[in-house]
Amino acid sequence: MAVITISGEPGVLDKEVAARLAGQLGFLLIDKAGIAQLSGEMDLEEARLQKVDEAISRGDTDIDSETEACARLLQDSVAQLAEEQDVVIIGRGAQGLFRNLPGTLHVRFIAPRDFRVSQTMTRGRLSEREARRLIKTQELERARYLKFLYNLNPSDPGLYDLTIRIDRLSIGQALKVIVTAVDEMELRQVPRDRIVKDLLHQMPERKDNGRFANAAETEFAGFLEFYHIPFEYECRTFPLESDAHGKVTEAFTPDFYLPEQDLFIELTTMKQSLVTRKNRKVRKLRKLYPNVNIRIFYQRDFYNLMAKYGLLADKPVRNG
Amino acid sequence: MDDMPDNIVEILISQQAVERRIAEMGREIAAAYQDSLPLLVGVLKGCMIFMSDLVKQIDIPLEIDFISAMSYGGVQKSSGAARITKDLDCVIEGRDVLLIEGIVDTGMTAGYLLRNLQARQPRSLRVCTLLDKEVRRIVKIPISFRGFSVPDRFLVGYGLDFRQLYRNLPYIGVLSNEITGLDRR
Numbered sequence: 001m002a003v004i005t006i007s008g009e010p011g012v013l014d015k016e017v018a019a020r021l022a023g024q025l026g027f028l029l030i031d032k033a034g035i036a037q038l039s040g041e042m043d044l045e046e047a048r049l050q051k052v053d054e055a056i057s058r059g060d061t062d063i064d065s066e067t068e069a070c071a072r073l074l075q076d077s078v079a080q081l082a083e084e085q086d087v088v089i090i091g092r093g094a095q096g097l098f099r100n101l102p103g104t105l106h107v108r109f110i111a112p113r114d115f116r117v118s119q120t121m122t123r124g125r126l127s128e129r130e131a132r133r134l135i136k137t138q139e140l141e142r143a144r145y146l147k148f149l150y151n152l153n154p155s156d157p158g159l160y161d162l163t164i165r166i167d168r169l170s171i172g173q174a175l176k177v178i179v180t181a182v183d184e185m186e187l188r189q190v191p192r193d194r195i196v197k198d199l200l201h202q203m204p205e206r207k208d209n210g211r212f213a214n215a216a217e218t219e220f221a222g223f224l225e226f227y228h229i230p231f232e233y234e235c236r237t238f239p240l241e242s243d244a245h246g247k248v249t250e251a252f253t254p255d256f257y258l259p260e261q262d263l264f265i266e267l268t269t270m271k272q273s274l275v276t277r278k279n280r281k282v283r284k285l286r287k288l289y290p291n292v293n294i295r296i297f298y299q300r301d302f303y304n305l306m307a308k309y310g311l312l313a314d315k316p317v318r319n320g
Numbered sequence: 321m322d323d324m325p326d327n328i329v330e331i332l333i334s335q336q337a338v339e340r341r342i343a344e345m346g347r348e349i350a351a352a353y354q355d356s357l358p359l360l361v362g363v364l365k366g367c368m369i370f371m372s373d374l375v376k377q378i379d380i381p382l383e384i385d386f387i388s389a390m391s392y393g394g395v396q397k398s399s400g401a402a403r404i405t406k407d408l409d410c411v412i413e414g415r416d417v418l419l420i421e422g423i424v425d426t427g428m429t430a431g432y433l434l435r436n437l438q439a440r441q442p443r444s445l446r447v448c449t450l451l452d453k454e455v456r457r458i459v460k461i462p463i464s465f466r467g468f469s470v471p472d473r474f475l476v477g478y479g480l481d482f483r484q485l486y487r488n489l490p491y492i493g494v495l496s497n498e499i500t501g502l503d504r505r
Contacts (some may be wrong), residue, residue: 014413019439026403031439123414171411226392227402227428231460261460305426307474307500309392310483
C-alpha cells in the first residue's frame with residue numbers, strides 16, 4: 001500500500017499538484033470526482049453526500065447519526081481503495097484517516113495569505129474582497145471537517161511528513177521533493193512484471209488464478225487497469241428465455257461491465273461457430289433489454305488492439 | 321515523398337486533403353475561442369505534425385503546451401498503471417484548455433488524460449483530434465473538433481506511428497498487416 005495525502009491552505013494549487021503527482025507516479029487520484037464515484041458505488045447519492053459535507057462544514061452541532069454514518073462509510077471506502085492500489089488523495093480529511101500508518105506520506109501545502117489571495121483572484125477571476133472571503137470560508141470548512149471526523153486541527157504540523165511553501169517552490173520543484181520522499185521512504189509497491197507478448201501465445205491455457213476465463217480476458221482486464229478504467233467482471237446475468245414455469249432456460253452473462261461508460265463488453269477469441277451463437281445471444285439481449293449498452297469485442301478487435309501497441313509484430317520494421 | 325513505402329498499402333487521406341481540413345479546423349477553433357486565450361495541449365508524440373500545422377491556421381492569440389502518457393505495452397516492466405511521462409509546464413486552473421490528439425480510437429489514453437487534467441480545474445476542457453476512429457471506442461470522449469472520421473484500419477503518417485516509425489509520412493496511410501502482425505492472426 002502506498003498512500004499520499006495532499007492537503008493545503010486554500011489557494012495553494014494543491015489540486016494541481018495532486019493531479020500531476022498522480023499522473024507522474026501512475027497512482028490513482030482520488031479527488032472530488034473520485035469521491036463522487038465511490039459514493040455512487042455505495043449507493044450513496046451525490047446530493048446526500050453534499051448534504052453530509054455541508055452539515056459538517058457548517059459546523060452543525062446537531063449532526064444526526066445517519067449523516068455521521070455516511071461520512072464514516074465514505075472514509076472506510078477510501079481506506080479500502082487504498083488497500084487495493086496506490087493512491088494520491090486530495091483533501092477529505094485523509095491526513096487524519098491515514099495518520100501514522102506505514103506506507104503513507106502526508107504532504108501539506110502552505111503559503112502566505114497575500115500569495116493565496118492573489119492565486120485565488122487569478123484562478124477564480126474574483127475581486128480581492130471575494131477571494132479573501134472565499135479563503136476564509138474554506139479555511140473554516142476544512143478545519144471543521146477534520147475536527148468532526150478525527151478531532152484534529154489541519155494546522156497541526158505534527159500531522160505532516162512534508163510541509164511545502166508553494167510560494168517559494170515551483171510546482172515542478174515541489175513534485176521533485178515529494179517524489180524523492182516517496183522513493184526514499186520506499187513507498188511504491190514492487191512493480192508487477194507483465195510479459196504481454198507471451199500471454200497471446202499461451203492464450204487457451206493461461207488462467208489468472210481463476211478470476212478470468214482465459215488469457216484474452218486477463219489481458220483485456222490488464223489493459224483496463226492500466227488506464228484506470230473501473231470495471232466489473234461477469235457482474236450481471238441477463239435471462240433470455242424462460243419455460244412455462246418461469247424457470248430461466250437461457251441466459252447471458254457479458255464478460256465486463258464498465259460502469260463509467262455504462263457499457264457491457266463481451267470478449268471472444270473463440271472459433272467462428274461459437275461466435276455465431278454468441279452473436280445470436282447478444283441480438284436477443286439487445287431486443288429484450290434495449291436500454292442495455294453492449295459491445296462484442298471480436299478476435300479481430302482484440303488483435304487490432306494488441307497490434308496498436310505493437311504487441312503482435314515480432315520483427316523489426318523499416319520505414320520505406 | 322510521393323512514392324508510397326512498400327509497407328503502406330493505401331493512402332487513405334492525401335496530404336492536400338489533410339491540409340485543407342486543418343485550415344477549416346483552424347477557423348472553427350478560432351471562432352470558438354475568440355473571447356479567450358486558449359491553451360492548446362498537444363498529446364505527444366502523435367499530435368506533433370498535426371498541431372504544428374493546426375496552430376498556424378488559428379488566427380487568434382493562443383498558448384501551447386505538451387503532455388505525454390506512457391502507452392500500454394510500452395515498457396517491458398510496467399507498474400501496471402498508466403502514468404504521465406511529460407507533464408505540462410504551466411498551470412491550467414481557470415484556463416480554457418484544448419487537448420490536441422492525432423487520433424482517438426479506444427479513447428483510453430484520452431480518457432486518462434482528460435480525467436487527470438479535469439482534476440486541475442481548468443475553466444473549460446475540450447478535445448480536438450485529426451482522426452476519430454469511433455468504431456473502436458471503449459471510453460466515451462466528447463470531441464469538439466474532428467478532422468476526419470476514419471475506418472478501423474491501421475493508420476500511420478502525419479505524426480502517427482507504428483513502433484515509432486512512419487510519423488514522417490506527409491499523408492495518412494494504411495499499414496500492411498504483414499508489419500502489424502495481423503496477417504498471422
